Amino acid sequence: MNAIFGVIFHFIGGFASGSFYIPYKKVKGWAWESYWLVGGLFSWLIVPPIAAWLTIPNFSEIINQANGSVIGFAFLFGLLWGIGGLTYGLGVRYLGVSLGSSIILGLCMVFGALIPAVYYQFTPTEGKDTIGILTSTNWGITVLLGLLVCIIGIVICGKAGMMKEKELAGAGVQNSDPHAVGSADTDAHLSGKDEYKFGLGIAVAIVSGILSACFNFGIEAAKPMADVANQLWKAANPGQGEFLYQNNVSYIIILWGGLATNLIWCLLLNARNKTFSDYTNKKTPLLRNIIFCALAGTTWFLQFFFYGMGESKMGNGPSSWILHMAFIILVANVWGLILKEWKGVSKKTFYTVVLGIAVILAAVLLVGWGNSMR
Numbered sequence: 001m002n003a004i005f006g007v008i009f010h011f012i013g014g015f016a017s018g019s020f021y022i023p024y025k026k027v028k029g030w031a032w033e034s035y036w037l038v039g040g041l042f043s044w045l046i047v048p049p050i051a052a053w054l055t056i057p058n059f060s061e062i063i064n065q066a067n068g069s070v071i072g073f074a075f076l077f078g079l080l081w082g083i084g085g086l087t088y089g090l091g092v093r094y095l096g097v098s099l100g101s102s103i104i105l106g107l108c109m110v111f112g113a114l115i116p117a118v119y120y121q122f123t124p125t126e127g128k129d130t131i132g133i134l135t136s137t138n139w140g141i142t143v144l145l146g147l148l149v150c151i152i153g154i155v156i157c158g159k160a161g162m163m164k165e166k167e168l169a170g171a172g173v174q175n176s177d178p179h180a181v182g183s184a185d186t187d188a189h190l191s192g193k194d195e196y197k198f199g200l201g202i203a204v205a206i207v208s209g210i211l212s213a214c215f216n217f218g219i220e221a222a223k224p225m226a227d228v229a230n231q232l233w234k235a236a237n238p239g240q241g242e243f244l245y246q247n248n249v250s251y252i253i254i255l256w257g258g259l260a261t262n263l264i265w266c267l268l269l270n271a272r273n274k275t276f277s278d279y280t281n282k283k284t285p286l287l288r289n290i291i292f293c294a295l296a297g298t299t300w301f302l303q304f305f306f307y308g309m310g311e312s313k314m315g316n317g318p319s320s321w322i323l324h325m326a327f328i329i330l331v332a333n334v335w336g337l338i339l340k341e342w343k344g345v346s347k348k349t350f351y352t353v354v355l356g357i358a359v360i361l362a363a364v365l366l367v368g369w370g371n372s373m374r
Contacts, residue, residue, distance in 0.1 A: 002241075003372035006314035007323060007364070013306030014327020016299050018335060023296040029284030033269035035293050037262070038279075042297030044259035048252045051305055055245035056229050062249050066225050071253055074225075077218030078257020084108075084211025085258075086265055091208045094201030102158025103202070106151050107209025109325040112216040113147060113318035129318065142370030143319050146363045150326045153359030157333055160353035164345050215254065215304075216321050219311075222250030247308030251301075303328070319371040323364060330360045 027035045052059040063071070091104050114131065121130040134140035219226075226246040233243035270276045278284070303324075311320040333353060336342060342350055 002313040003368055006310045006320070006371065007368040009306045009310035009313065010320065010323040011327050013303040013310060013324060015331050016306065017303035017324075017328045018331025020296050020300040020303070022335075023292040023299065026292045027289045029281065030278045030289055031269070031273055031275040033266040033273065034275055034278035035289065035296075037266035037270075038290060039293040039297035039300070040259065040262050040266070042294045043300045044255040044262070047298050047301045048248070048255050051245075051301070052248040052252055055248050057232075059229070059249045059252075062225050062228050063252065065228075070222060070224050073221035074218050074250060074253040075257040077214040077221055078254035078259075079261055080211045080257070081214040081218060081254070082258040082261025084208050084214060086261065087204055087208040087211065091201060091205040094197045094204060102154045102161070103205045104208045104212065105325065105329055106154045107206060108212040109150065109154075109322060110147065111210050112213030112321045112325070115213065116216065116220050117318055134318065139370045139373035142373060143322065143367050146366030146370060147318070147322050149366055150322065150329075150360055150363035153356050153361075153363055154329060155356075156359055157329070157353055157356035160349055160356055163349040163352060164342065167345050167349060218254035218257070219247060219250060222247075222253055225249045225253075242312045244309045244312045246312060248305065251304055251308070255301075314371050319367050322367050326360055326364050326367070330357060330364070333357050333360075 024035055024039065049059075056062070088104055117129055117131040117134055120128040121132055124130070129140070134144055226249060229249050230243040230246040233246070234240070237243075270278075280286075307320065307324050310323065314320050314323075334357065337353070337357075342353060
């Protein structure tokens with residue numbers, strides 16, 4: 001039963017992550033760096049402590065009493081994760097939207113799921129899954145098989161994206177992706193031009209994939225704070241299982257790191273592009289823009305709010321991270337179909353992306369099944 005609820009919570013989190021960008025489409029008259037920063041203030045600074053305040057009594061005391069190394073490593077991994085998000089745009093610039101996204105998300109999934117398991121193989125910790133456990137148990141092998149199937153699904157979706165780009169380019173239609181354009185400030189971002197460089201693109205994609213996976217490493221580093229929240233809740237609520245919201249205290253520190261990275265970058269872009277005036281420009285719908293940015297930022301945070309709930313049901317092993325990433329990719333591709341981003345492509349291309357989505361869905365079922373076997 002825990003596995004079923006875990007999958008449901010991870011789906012809701014993946015839905016939030018795959019949908020958060022939609023409110024940004026309603027922002028008018030602002031540059032990317034302006035609306036990204038305002039939305040990010042809600043994502044990284046405002047909403048996380050509110051969520052912790054609503055769910056964890058005296059959460060600030062848990063942070064104040066935490067070991068300095070716990071705070072430091074959680075912040076550091078959040079900082080690195082923020083850099084990974086920014087370099088995502090460079091990977092897309094040099095590899096193209098579909099190929100770049102597929103490689104980066106695939107690497108993020110693999111590294112985020114397996115590196116902690118490898119680490120705990122050499123540094124045994126009670127309650128942590130090791131790579132040895134994963135490769136020597138039926139449930140672990142099933143989860144790893146689900147990871148492999150999901151990667152295959154990502155590759156198929158990437159192939160469909162490459163086919164789409166080729167077809168639209170041949171038809172003289174410009175294809176752009178707001179997530180990719182908004183992820184990093186590059187010459188491509190400013191001029192709208194692509195610059196395909198496979199070797200450099202692969203190198204950047206590897207860096208981005210590893211650093212983007214650092215959020216999961218941050219959750220691992222901040223686990224002592226979550227454990228304290230969990231123990232306090234279980235003492236007050238005996239016999240009711242694990243505390244669903246234990247990770248909400250961890251997110252505060254991790255997201256401070258992400259805030260630092262993105263705040264510096266967006267302010268630099270504001271200065272470079274002379275867009276500081278966006279925040280006070282009365283010729284734009286200021287209140288409306290702030291509301292939609294707040295909605296986007298809050299929706300973005302909800303992915304981790306529900307990730308924490310899913311993890312509480314399934315454990316902070318590779319299963320949770322794989323499901324989280326799989327649902328993000330799945331929902332993003334489904335939104336692409338709903339919003340008719342694949343309109344005008346050949347039937348072969350359309351059926352290819354549908355096949356990719358189906359394969360990712362099969363991977364989700366495999367991972368969920370594997371976790372239920374524990």
